[in-house]
Amino acid sequence: MNGQPLKPWLAPLALIGLLAVMGFVLPAYHHNNMARILVLAVFAMGYNIAFGYTGLLSLGHALFFGAGLYAAGLAINQGGVTAGLALGLGLLAGGGVALATGVLALRTAGVSFMIVTLMFAQAGYLLLLYFGAFTGGDEGFVVARTGRVLGGFDLTTDGPRYGLALGLFTLAILGQTAIVRAPFGRVMVAMRENSARAQMLGFDPFRTKLIVLVISGLYSGVAGAAYGILFGYVGASFAAIQYSILPLLWVLLGGSGTVLGPFLGVFIMFYLIDLSSSYTSAHLMVVGVALLVLVLFAPRGILGGLRKRWGTWLA
Amino acid sequence: MAFGPFLLLALMEGLVTAAVLALTALGLSLVFGVMRVVNVAHGAFFMLGAVGAWFVTEWVGNPPALGFALALVICPLAVGAIAALANGLVLKRLNYDPEATIVATIGLLYIFQQMALTLYGPDARPVPAPFSFRVQLPWFGYSGYKLAVIGAAAVVLAGVWLVLNRSKIGLVMRATQIDREMAQAFGINVDRVYAGVFAMGAGLAAVAAVLIVPIQQAHYLMGGDPLLLSFIVVIIGGLGSLRGTLVAALLIGLSDGVISVFFSPTLAKIIATLLVALVLVFRPQGLFGRQVTR
Amino acid sequence: MTAKLGSAFPNRRSVLGGMAAGSGLLAAAGAFPGFVQAQSSAPIKLGFQLHRTGIGASYGRWYQRTTQAALKLLNETGGINGRPVEVVFEDDGTDPARGAEVVGKLATQHGCDAIFGPLFSHVVIGSAPRAGELKIPYLVCSEGYHVASGMLNRWTLQPGITDVKAQVRAMAPWVTANLGKKVTMIFPDYAFGHDHRDFFTQAVKEQGGEVIAHLAIPPTETSFTRYMPQIPAETEVLYHVMVGPAVLTFVKELGEFYGNGPRPEIFGFIDSLEAVNLASPGLEFLEGTHFWEGHCRNQQPDASVDETFYRAAVGVDATGASLADARDISTYSHMFSTWETLFVIKAGMEAAGYQGPKDRQSFVEAIEAMTTLPASRAHPQGDKIFNGKTHQVFGHQSISKVTGGQLMRVYQTSIAQGQYPDAVDYTQQSF
Structure with a gap:
């Protein structure tokens, strides 16, 4: 009779159901957009786990996204692997790079952590350019069509693409919910709220944060790999500083430390740019003003603001 | 060219970079230190200063020195006024919440970029130097x-140092930085201090931009690099340390140039970037700062 | 406030449709004169992927103006198959991810018949897969070697501008014969620069010359003086190509470095100075140096009637500046490609008897069947040869010398000098 343990799962499950229905009714353009949004939302959730729940303000997540993107793309084009294996490689690349970054960067905290992650990501970006003969440099490369087939489904067609994006998104959002509901999730929040106190209670902050960063890297890496496989292009712009700032913006906009916030943030940002560029040539202005209005109305992010008003079931 | 003169040239170039960087970073450091605001729009204030300099020098025409001198006065004031306005309209209403202000300053960044793109255009445009002579060294x-x-930046930096350390304004700012509530209790108008600090930070970025624009041209996307580098300088130098900011600016400005003497330029950038990261890994509070917390 | 600022730009949908009903046929509109009476009179809708914001915005503005001028002419002279033509402009932010989204938007939301216009290579490469998936013709104006190298797909074509490989190969014989055989190259350290590095180094070698040093400048660089000393003293020719907002700094600092002292011959790609006034302070030292130009910015004494017509139509004066604002310098060496591409679209659609999206495949096949494109109003830059297998066009290149602050052509290459063996045969690929 006690529905309490189910409650946190209601909102994500409802969203997944809605998105599944959307997959059948959306017109072609928005169908493709939504597939992109879902993949980027996985990336945003990875960021949310690190920043929203654990307080790790990283400016280097483009490195993890890029690691997954390039691992998958290069494995397909140079190694001729299948899409499934490429996704797995992207996942591992994101997690592995996050582990290596974390071992060094987590010796710092706060703003220093920001800058160290930023620097590592910048070095990663420049390495992509430096080894341009291999990576295609800033131009990037087109992912071979042979690597864009999964289990007989052609991922260059709308249905399977949406299906895989939604599948990943489902795993990611349920995984995120499970993590933050588990005892480990409480340790994460404790790290965010008061790292010293959590340490006194016997939790090792370094170890906890490292695990969190690796999980975050796994999310980012698989999102990068999926982006390359689903949309067919790998390029250095995805590893540039912009893709470190975007997940921060998405998470803050949607509501950091909320389950649905990352998705909402990506969704709003995407359509802000898309719609405003349809109606005015000065669309940067519209986006800027909209961000100001949103943040003035809901400084804790949209879901953060709603949660404050209407209770916690949303989060 | 022989190695010695080559190194000398790299050092001189590094000094120019460091001088401008020190000014920009100092502005960011003030805002960051006193207000705890991560001002993502700082690079955009820099850009507005440069674009403003183009408008002023175009409007004055000849002689270029007059236009430049006017720009050096007008642009920082105008940019500072814009910053104070943004502070009052947005940041203050957010109660300087660290996370909300990141989103807000990203919003400001978009707005300033669009203003520049619409009113100034997408081209990189040169601003004439107030004077041009070539110093002929033997090599x-x-x-x-x-x-x-380099000289002008040193003068401005000295001026800021005097203001911060030898004037009542500086005292009030430092008091607000250390303990906002206590400062308020002592009758300090914190709102005015914050508005002033935000304007001053933006104004310093604009000064740096006006100085550099005869060398680098004004472009509506030029704010990205100064923003990144300033952040790095502020953190490496340690928050609230003018000396640290200076040393870090020199370190960043020179390391990049000198390392590129030994390696291919892109590789040099990679190495310099990683060095900066490692400095912080092993000295997280920066070179001169106190322990920094979020 | 936003609406005010927005109105400073031409409206996004600067649609000049509805002006059909021709006032005379377009003179020599291409190789396909067949003027089929269309069954439908609904407008043909073309999508333009525009670099309105981002790093390519200087180019984007002129690409849009040129396209609007070409569209006006196109509609005044009967449109396509007698149908009026509309162009929908969408901003891609000069970003490959947004570029792919814009291709989708133009194709599926605006219902465009074909898409054209992007310049920056990463945008082209990022967007081409989406165009291939949607099976919509994607005609790029980029000068990148991505089309002819075979990395893209059957739906992507470059019929408006010669690619960088051909440009560079065509230049090399003249440079080694007239300027010197020991060359130092300065280029940005990313793909565009690497194309120059690889193709020019090879081409110079074939001419018996030698590239003695490569100076690859990191893309994030804003100051260049410290790289100058790495130019070897025995350099006879300094070859420079730079793009992005820092280009002017680069050229100025080159001048500061050499001062009035002895310097090597200097040969640059005009990409270093597109949209930049040659009379800018600090550029005086360029006097006497040489540039590649895709299309001569300064009106030449022997300018053809078509070229003169084109120049007036796009609103550019004899020095390459906007007629409306003399400080607004065009991207003359590249922007003709959008004009010519639009008329290739016309020729291709008319040859294919294009009615609607179901004819997209025959439209691509019709372009693949093109060979010679004679100089005309449709091709004001000059005659061209289209290679249907590689989807790449080849045209004449100009070498100009800065003389009294003007770029005066001293040599024009033949088309054959740029051609190279095919690396791909797209016609063998499936649609």
Whole structure:
């Protein structure tokens, strides 16, 4: 009779159901957009786990996204692997790079952590350019069509693409919910709220944060790999500083430390740019003003603001 | 060219970079230190200063020195006024919440970029230097204006140091930085201090931009690099340390140039970037700062 | 406030449709004169992927103006198959991810018949897969070697501008014969620069010359003086190509470095100075140096009637500046490609008897069947040869010398000098 343990799962499950229905009714353009949004939302959730729940303000997540993107793309084009294996490689690349970054960067905290992650990501970006003969440099490369087939489904067609994006998104959002509901999730929040106190209670902050960063890297890496496989292009712009700032913006906009916030943030940002560029040539202005209005109305992010008003079931 | 003069040239170039960087970073450091605001729009204030300098010098025409001198006065004031306005309209209403202000300053960044793109256009445009003479060294020639930039930046930095350390304004700012509530209790108008600090930070970025624009041209996307580098300088130098900011600016400005003497330029950038990261890994509070917390 | 600022730009949908009903046929509109009476009179809708914001915005503005001028002419002279033509402009932010989204938007939301216009290579490469998936013709104006190298797909074509490989190969014989055989190259350290590095180094070698040093400048660089000393003293020719907002700094600092002293011959790609006034302070030292130009910015004494017509139509004066604002310098060496591409679209659609999206495949096949494109109003830059297998066009290149602050052509290459063996045969690939 006690529905309490189910409650946190209601909102994500409802969203997944809605998105599944959307997959059948959306017109072609928005169908493709939504597939992109879902993949980027996985990336945003990875960021949310690190920043929203654990307080790790990283400016280097483009490195993890890029690691997954390039691992998958290069494995397909140079190694001729299948899409499934490429996704797995992207996942591992994101997690592995996050582990290596974390071992060094987590010796710092706060703003220093920001800058160290930023620097590592910048070095990663420049390495992509430096080894341009291999990576295609800033131009990037087109992912071979042979690597864009999964289990007989052609991922260059709308249905399977949406299906895989939604599948990943489902795993990611349920995984995120499970993590933050588990005892480990409480340790994460404790790290965010008061790292010293959590340490006194016997939790090792370094170890906890490292695990969190690796999980975050796994999310980012698989999102990068999926982006390359689903949309067919790998390029250095995805590893540039912009893709470190975007997940921060998405998470803050949607509501950091909320389950649905990352998705909402990506969704709003995407359509802000898309719609405003349809109606005015000065669309940067519209986006800027909209961000100001949103943040003035809901400084804790949209879901953060709603949660404050209407209770916690949303989060 | 022989190695010695080559190194000398790299050092001189590094000094110019460091001088401008120190000014920009100091502005960011003030805002960050006193207000705890991560101002993502700081690079956009820099850009507005440069674009403003183009408008002023175009409007004045000849002689270029007059236009430049006017720009050096008008642009920082105008940019500072814009910043104070943004502070009052947005940041203050957010109660300087660290996370909300990141989103807000990203919003400001978009707005300023669109303003520049619409009113100024997408081209990189040159601003004439107030004077042009070439210093002929035995091995190579060097722009006299660049040397003047180093001098001018030093003068401004000295002025800021005096204000911060020897004036009542500086005292009030430091008091607010250390303990906002206590400062308020002592009758300090914290709102005015914050508005002033935000304007001053933006104004310093604009000064740096006006100085550099005869060398680098004004472009509506030019704010990205100064923003990144300033952040790095502020953190490496340690928050609230003018000396640290200076040393870090020199370190960043020079390391990049000198390392590129030994390696291919892109590889040099990679190495310099990783060095900066490692400095912080092993000295997280920066070179001169106190322990920093979020 | 936003609406005010927005109105400073031409409206996004600067649609000049509805002006059909021709006032005379377009003179020599291409190789396909067949003027089929269309069954439908609904407008043909073309999508333009525009670099309105981002790093390519200087180019984007002129690409849009040129396209609007070409569209006006196109509609005044009967449109396509007698149908009026509309162009929908969408901003891609000069970003490959947004570029792919814009291709989708133009194709599926605006219902465009074909898409054209992007310049920056990463945008082209990022967007081409989406165009291939949607099976919509994607005609790029980029000068990148991505089309002819075979990395893209059957739906992507470059019929408006010669690619960088051909440009560079065509230049090399003249440079080694007239300027010197020991060359130092300065280029940005990313793909565009690497194309120059690889193709020019090879081409110079074939001419018996030698590239003695490569100076690859990191893309994030804003100051260049410290790289100058790495130019070897025995350099006879300094070859420079730079793009992005820092280009002017680069050229100025080159001048500061050499001053009035002895310097090597200097040969640059005009990409270093597109949209930049040659009379800018600090550029005086360029006097006497040489540039590649895709299309001569300064009106030449022997300018053809078509070229003169084109120049007036796009609103550019004899020095390459906007007629409306003399400080607004065009991207003359590249922007003709959008004009010519639009008329290739016309020729291709008319040859294919294009009615609607179901004819997209025959439209691509019709372009693949093109060979010679004679100089005309449709091709004001000059005659061209289209290679249907590689989807790449080849045209004449100009070498100009800065003389009294003007770029005066001293040599024009033949088309054959740029051609190279095919690396791909797209016609063998499936649609």
